[in-house]
Amino acid sequence: MSSAAKGAWWMIAAAAALTAMAICIRYLPAYSVLLMIFLRNVINLGLMAPSVMKQGKSVYKTERLGMHALRNAFLYSGNVAWFYGVTLIALADVATLQFTSPLFTALIAAVFLGERIGGHRMVAIVVGFAGAVIIIRPGMVPIETGTLVILLAAFLYSAAHVVTKRLSDTESGSTVVFYMSVTILVYSAIPAFFVWKTPELADLPAIIGLGVTGYATHYCITRSLAEGDASFVIAFDFMRLPFSAILGWILFREVLDFWTCVGALIIFAAGYYTTVREAKAEP
Numbered sequence: 001m002s003s004a005a006k007g008a009w010w011m012i013a014a015a016a017a018l019t020a021m022a023i024c025i026r027y028l029p030a031y032s033v034l035l036m037i038f039l040r041n042v043i044n045l046g047l048m049a050p051s052v053m054k055q056g057k058s059v060y061k062t063e064r065l066g067m068h069a070l071r072n073a074f075l076y077s078g079n080v081a082w083f084y085g086v087t088l089i090a091l092a093d094v095a096t097l098q099f100t101s102p103l104f105t106a107l108i109a110a111v112f113l114g115e116r117i118g119g120h121r122m123v124a125i126v127v128g129f130a131g132a133v134i135i136i137r138p139g140m141v142p143i144e145t146g147t148l149v150i151l152l153a154a155f156l157y158s159a160a161h162v163v164t165k166r167l168s169d170t171e172s173g174s175t176v177v178f179y180m181s182v183t184i185l186v187y188s189a190i191p192a193f194f195v196w197k198t199p200e201l202a203d204l205p206a207i208i209g210l211g212v213t214g215y216a217t218h219y220c221i222t223r224s225l226a227e228g229d230a231s232f233v234i235a236f237d238f239m240r241l242p243f244s245a246i247l248g249w250i251l252f253r254e255v256l257d258f259w260t261c262v263g264a265l266i267i268f269a270a271g272y273y274t275t276v277r278e279a280k281a282e283p
Contacts, residue, residue, distance in 0.1 A: 132267060
């Protein structure tokens, strides 16, 4: 199997893992999203521990603690918004609205990093957000809180991605991941204390699933980008939509409507185009 094909399969696996994590959230309605995020990160850190110990002290070394703290504040806030949104709207809608993330990333990078947005990318961004408007249909149907929350999550994840670009100039991937796990665990511990609920035995599979699928999503994306070009493998992230639509219907009787399909295709095409243009612009 070629490296490109391996990269594609790893990205499909990441899409499946992220969908599975959303399903785990749905099966834990008695738990606050703040507690779920904390429990997930405890499990994540446990799964990471062998790798961190193997790499030794080099993984801890950094002179940019402030940047790590900022990046992970965006990530934690994005996690809170995403987890909450998953409890409110259909899984397919969650996946679709998350496809706006590359569009937000391009805009944020232009404002804060001074990256140039050419005419083609600007058109793609406008078209992509037009796709989001098609899904939301303001004035035609009530705007759901979950829709706005997932868009907020996409924005916050994009802000974290922009900070990651700055960090990658001096920090290794292992260091970034290590500080992500530790910092978000700290951020999530205090809110979790105020909403603490001792996990019940029947809920342990879903709680463990949160941690395992979260770790698997990150691992699969990392492997995918290592095996194939980002401009190629990112196309397979679209598999999140059929996974979410099919499992949402089977498990929760959620129906994917026509306008969501149309908007999803427009958003993903625009996001894919901006990602490809960005990849080509990098040295």
